[in-house]
Amino acid sequence: MRAEDCVLWGFAALFILIPLASFLVYGFFFVVDNSVVYRPTLANFAEILSNDSYRTTFFKTLRMALEVSAINLVLGYATAYFIWLRPPAWRNFLVIALAVPLLMSYIIKIYAMRGVLGTNGLLNSVLLALGIVDEPVSALLFNLTAVRITLSVVLLPFMVLPIYISLERIPNSVLNAAADLGAGELQTFARVILPLSLPGGIVGAMFTFVLASGDFLAPELVGGIEGFTYGRLIFSQFGLAFNWPLGAALSILLMIVALAVIYMARRLGNPRWQR
Amino acid sequence: MKRLRLLDVSLASVSFLVYLALYLPILLVFVLSFFSMRRGRVRWDTFSFEWYARLFSNESLGEALLNSIIVGITAIIAATVIATLAALHVNARPSSRSARMLEYVIFLPFLLPPIITGLSLLIYFREIGVSRGLATIIVGHAVFVLAIIYRIILTRLNSLSRSLVEAAQDLGASRLQTFRFIILPNLRMPLLTAGILAFALSFDETMITLFLAGTDGTLPVRLYAMMRVGFTPEINALITLILGFSIVLTVVFAFAWRRSGGIDNNRITRI
DSSP states (O other): OOHHHHHHHHHHIIIIIHHHHHHHHHTTOEEETTEEEOSOOSHHHHHHHHOHHHHHHHHHHHHHHHHHHHHHHHHHHHHHHHHHHSOHHHHHHHHHHHHGGGGSOHHHHHHHHHHHHSTTSHHHHHHHHTTSOSSOOSTTSSSHHHHHHHHHHHHHHHHHHHHHHHHHTSOHHHHHHHHHTTOOHHHHIIIIIHHHHHHHHHHHHHHHHHHHHHOOHHHHHHOTTTTOOHHHHHHHHTTTSOOHHHHHHHHHHHHHHHHHHHHHHHHHHSOGGGO | OHHHHHHHHHHHHHHHHHHHHHHHHHHHHHHHTTSEEETTEEEGGGOOSHHHHHHHTOHHHHHHHHHHHHHHHHHHHHHHHHHHHHHHHHHHOTTOHHHHHHHHHHHHHHHSOHHHHHHHHHHHHHHTTOOSSHHHHHHHHHHHHHHHHHHHHHHHHHHSOHHHHHHHHHTTOOHHHHIIIIIHHHHHHHHHHHHHHHHHHHHHOOHHHHHHOOSSOOHHHHHHHHHHHOOOTHHHHHHHHHHHHHHHHHHHHHHHHHHTTTHHHHHHHHO
16 A cells, blocks of 8 residues: 555544444444443434334424425526526526525524514515515414525525536537427427436435435524424434434434435436436 | 416526525625614614624634634645545546545545534544544544545546646656646646635534534634524624625635636536
């Protein structure tokens, strides 16, 4: 082995592989009197599977992440398609305008959503001014809907950008060929553009799902009691509850889901006729 | 034709709503950093810099900002060295199995939910007896931004003509000389781009940091603590300042990205 191999694999082992391995192993330990007992057991997993509130939280969170992905897929596709139809100068501007919020602090955006959704918030002021409601709606903040809306807004760029990139990759010749062969606008869209841009949508949905299902900041800041998600459950094990092995075991389940989704997205997003 | 019109209009309105949703919250915070609010209405007659003045007398925030900068710069230097080594390694032997394995490993902390990267490092550091502090945060950030820097540098390396390196070696340049005089000059823009992007990511990173921070946290961690306690208008002022900083970084980044060829390089190598 050469020196550079040693440095690279040394770094990878020390700061990526061994930490991940120790986290995986930790899920099989347990806690007695606030200290970790290093003896392997399946007790954590048995508890997670048998405990109703853990199970409910798990499925509630996955469902929420799925809903956010689905909503964003529709909104994101429409937006990406709109950008793609603009003249080039507009396109660049719109893409940059979409990327800018990605570089803005995540926590700040969540906080800002509070100002929009709150009882005194912007959305309520608008609804009141338009006469849609008579008094401020308090149901917009500190519940699961608030988490859905916030995550959806914050994660939108992760959906639009990959779809836009795959739309942009469609060669003009393919579109011309479709037109030459007599395909109408709708037919071209359904049989050429949509299948060719779907991989971008799948990548976007993957990002959205993985990020939404593991998030604990948005639920913590806008979710209230109803918005207690799986991410918060994990995080709480490392705070007050101080049960790191249980937290690790809970995360192992989350990681399995995330890896399965990433794997599925790779298969689906790279169909045989494109390989 | 008429149906198409309708489709155009609905596409445009959805896109408009998407952009509105992305920018409105931020705009609201900006406005509220100068005005006070009462009963859900902004009082336009109350323009002042009061919240900014209060902000500058808050010492813990200054400390947190300094921590953020120290963490960002250190993590990026470390990550850039490793990422460049890794990119050179993979570029030199693209079909080697160990090189592809290495690539997977580098991408893991970026692809997995941040909560998992954070808690695995937390457990690891506890087990080897390293207590939480700036050093642990730096490791977390370096690992997190590694994949981005690696990707940008590798893209540039792959677009470089192999004959350049071969010519240098034919003329008797050592490996180090080839790197110093042939490869490095070509990496200047990608390194700058990657560095700016990585700094922006590190500056905003919250989830991994929350696990790894001891008593001295970075700015987002401090913000998080403030937000949980409740609403203070100073936060709006602070956020406005951070956003201003982020926007400047983004503009610089976009400029650097364009000059370095951006996505175009990628497309050329694909064809």
